[in-house]
Amino acid sequence: MRFAFMPILSDEPSSWPQLLAMFQAADEMGFFESGWLFDHSSSAAVNTSGPCYETWTVMAALAHATSRLRLGTMVLAVARRHPALLAQMALTLDTIAQGRLELGIGAGWRELDHLPQGIPFGTPASRADRLDEGCEILVRLLSGHTVSTHGRFFTLTAARCDVPPVQRPHPPICIGGGGERRTLRTAARWAQHWNHPGGRVEDFSRKRLLLLRCCAQLGRDPSEITTSATIPGEDSAPERMVEEVAQLADAGADLVVLRIRPPHEAARLERLATALEPLR
Template sequence: MRFAIKTRPEHTTWERMRDVWVAADEFPVFESAWNWDHFYPLSGDLTGPNIEGWTSLAALAQATRRIRIGCQVTGMIYRHPAVLANMAATVDIISGGRLELGVGAGWNQLECDAYGIPLPPLRERFDRFDEGVQAMIGLLRDPVTTFEGRYVQLTDARCEPKPVQRPHPPITIGGKGPRRTLGAVARWAQEWNVILPEPAQWRPLKDTLLTRCAEVGRDPSEITCSVNVRIDGDVPLEKAIGAALDEISAYTAAGVDLIVLNLPLHAKPEILRPLAEAVAPLS
């Protein structure tokens, strides 16, 4: 099993989040670290602070040296795909080739309403997502990209300088929609991430992904399958780690490749050593 961490950029400070990532960089068992792409908190007081994902990711790239970094996941509705491609290329360069490019169709009605960002109906949202992923791949991979989509049009478009990772940073697609999301994973992703209430729900989704891969002739072994496991901050740490280990065991038996440990709100660097010691024997 492989392991990563995820920090919640809500109700926190830049310094606290940075210190956790810098500390995680020192534990080889954690291969990657993730934040999220939201502008409002997702829990508690929704008027509270939430650190923006991509600007903080660039700074975290500079603050760390080994651990891979990513946003889980970027809402395609928030930025034009060409803008996002340029952002991704720059962060990959800043990190020395450690970016994981996490993307999803987007969903947060509250943020969209507050900022005047259109949130299209689900079908159109996924049509835009499919076009956006293809446009980004072209920009990150090719010297010049022309793309004629319904929603995205590129004409002799360039994205320079190119990212360190070639042909492009690995793409993580998040979500569990059996047709559109898993279809996109089969076509374009190097990692699939899903958040589920219980491990028993994962295997049927993986079987659907295998079907989507067969439909497009994709080798499913090329796709890392990751899930998130929450470390409960409302109970003593020993108990929280024990519960997480039980969940990890179930996901391991189901065939998951990578566990993303969702750290509690207000987590401090000191939480990482007992977590690393608990999961290292499983890696």
């Protein structure tokens, strides 16, 4: 089993120096292969106190402040950044990080991350369609193609990115979400990583099997897709956490992402690593 972590918001806010210290500690530890950041427009969107830093700005700072740890977004809402702009951002950041970017993207699930900023939210079906269309554009631009398209959600005319990809053919795309009718099929088409955002191990197992079925229908080799699940990182109740990780391993998960509430301290990562080391 491989491990990652993701600090999240709660009613006990963390400062930028705390987040920076946590990622730098993980960079030095060697236990965690990657660190991930959420994508919310404000703390009010998730009913917590702030501050809620902008994801991509923080990613750029962390890329410069670390040297080993892979850095990912769990996950960007596709409507909040046009895929042509996001492709340029991703290739630039992957250059800064020397090939350590994990580009996580999803359909979006919170109205409050969209409507206050004037961004259309839409129905679950339209959000799923927008994700699939956006992923196709992203993959083509990230791979160096010139793209012209007039789709339902995005229009591009001879768009291209001048920054060459460090990772070939492009930075890996992680699609987060468990939508059984559309999201899993989009992951089977475009993703190198699928993340189950949380819930019962039985749900992860069922959705993973559906992902494998979608891969078979599309002629995609499922071994090309890392499967992961996000769970609470419980340094205060490590036995329960270790049991859940073991069950996920039995269900076929390649990676577990530990969701960590404040305080975001390096000592918490060390306690988690100690508890989980036998499962690595």
